[in-house]
Amino acid sequence: MSPPLNRTVVEGEHAELECLPRSPEWNVQWVREGGSQPAGQRAANGSLVLQAATSADRGWYECHVSAEDGQRQSASAFLDVDESHEGVYSCTAYNALGSGGASGGVRVRVLRPPELALRPAPLYLARLGATLALPCQPAPTADPLAPPPKDGRPLPEGRHSLEVGNLTLVDIAEEDRGVYECTASNEAAAARALTELMIENVPPRAPYNLTARPGVSDIHLTWLPGHGGAEMEYTVWYRRRADREWRTMRLLTRGVTDATLLQLRPGAEYELRVLAQDRLGDGLFSQPIFVNTLGAEMEEIESVGVAAAVTEGGGGIDGSGDEDATQELDVSVRLLEEGALVRWSGVRPGERCEVRWYGEDEVGGERLLASMHTSHDYMLLGASIAPELEGGAYRARVRCGSAAGHAALHVPQYARLRTVAVGVAAGALLLAALAAALLVWRRRSARSSRDSRTARLHKRPR
Structure with a gap:
């Protein structure tokens, strides 16, 4: 057959895409990209004819030719329809005295978002050492494609080639697994397509080599990431060996591979797992490890979780001890459902x-309640306030090298507030009971008065 050629017409003009079979008895069918039927008509020679092309007709068209013996051929062409509104415009003002002339010309350009003429499949499966081609071609109006990134990282050096958007990977390795993005752009917008490459016989790897350093009421856990460690989100699952329910701690920063679990019971055995999730939400659990916290007698300082209702930068208890700091940290505390979150900024990752x-303390000074270390820029404390800490002032002091900062915490007297609330509720109930009793008494008095007047009206004289 004679394949169709790309055409460019002005909006409203006649457009014809030729597709001439070798024999007039052969069947010719036209479809648009995506499988929809075109708006034009098929001529006797097999060509597609559009009497007056519109902007909606712009796109790719495929011609399928089938012979009586079962042979099939296909070809495609792109129809570009220029908007008739594009051009140079000027404005001329008139009144009774005439006109001062035309204004300067303003050029109007009609821009359309780019399209991808060829997209990759959503998923590819390849073997180690194989060669794989990922197709991705822009439509003629789009700018040339830039090399597609892999999970935000550069492509393997020396093992990839790019030709008109089509990416070819050679000698595929385990680290090539991931999500690839293809982008076509012009002055109007950008079009993107995502595809994922999985390596055959290489299953996704969960976090591994979990290592724990226990304390009296805390455990510091570290691990090695599986695939795509820099782009993974981690959640630590933990529970006492004797408990059924799991507790979780989600890390707020991607790629962080250590966490500190607080508010644990001294001298207890805990089961720990790490869940890794990628951008698509898929993930695997690590193998569990079992760790025993230390006994209370083995630690001089016992960790106490403090939840703060009010946060102030500075103030509160004296912030002494930060005088030798050469850089100030911005420390804040926010109350979450899981507990109190202490965050700071101004340090290196x-x-x-x-x-x-x-x-x-009892004399108005300060005493150290807990001391902890972390490599994050935050610390999550306990979810409840210990009764002995209610109604006091506390300070969180953070030091990272030569930088330091602190935040004052004021914890309300929750027990006193609860007592007052109970007293107010009891008083309200008592007043309601008195009001109800008074209402009943008044109704009974009114009924007795009416009965007495009725009896006097019906009494006979002697």
Whole structure:
């Protein structure tokens, strides 16, 4: 057959895409990209004819030719329809005295978002050492494609080639597994397509090599990431060996591979797992490890979780101890459903920080309640307030190298507030009971008065 050629017409003009079979007895069918039927008519020679092309007719068209003996051929062509509104415009003002002339010309350009003429499949499966081609071609109006990134990382050096958007990977390795993105763009917008490459006989790897350092009421857990470690989100699942329900701690920063679990019971055995999830939400659990927290007698300082209702930067208990710091940290505390979240900024990623909690003593001074270390820029504390800590002032002090900062915490007297609330509720119930009794008494008095007047009206004289 004679395949069709790409055509460009102005909106409203006649457009014809030729598709001439070798024999007039052969069957010719036209479809648009995606399988929809075109708006034009098929001529006797097999060509597709559009009497007046519109902007909606712009796109790819496929011609399928089938012979009587079962042979099939197909070809495609792109029809580009230029908008008739594009051009140079000027404005001329008139009145009774005439006109001052035309304004300067303004050029109007009609831009359309780009399209991908050829998209990759959603998923590819390849073997180690094989060669794989990922197709992705832009429509003629789009700019040339840039090399598609893999999970935000550069493509394997020396093992890939790019030709008109089509990516070819050679000698595929295990680290090539991931999500690839193809982008076509022009001045109007950008079009993207995603595909995932999985390696045959290489299953997704969960976090591994879990290592724990226990304390009295905390456990510091580290692990090695599986595939795509920098782009993974991690959640630590933990429970006491004797419990059925799991507790979770989700890490707020991608790629972080360590966590500190707080508010644990001293001298208890815990089961720990790590769940890794990628951008698509898929993930695997690590193998469990079992860790025993230390006994209370083995630690001088016992960790105490403090949840704060009010946060202030500075103030509160004296922030002494930060005088030698050369950089100030911005420390804040926010109350979450899981507990109190202490966050700070102004440090390098991964820098190890010390978090200390201070409270007031009997004479108005301060005493150290807990001391913890972390490599994050946050620390999640316990979800409840210990009764002995209610109604006091506390301070969270964070130090990361030569940088330091603190935030004051004021915890309300929850027990006193509960007592007042109970007293108010009891008083309200008592008043309601008195009001109800008074209402009943008044109704009975009114009924007795009416009965007495009725009896006097019916009494006979002697």
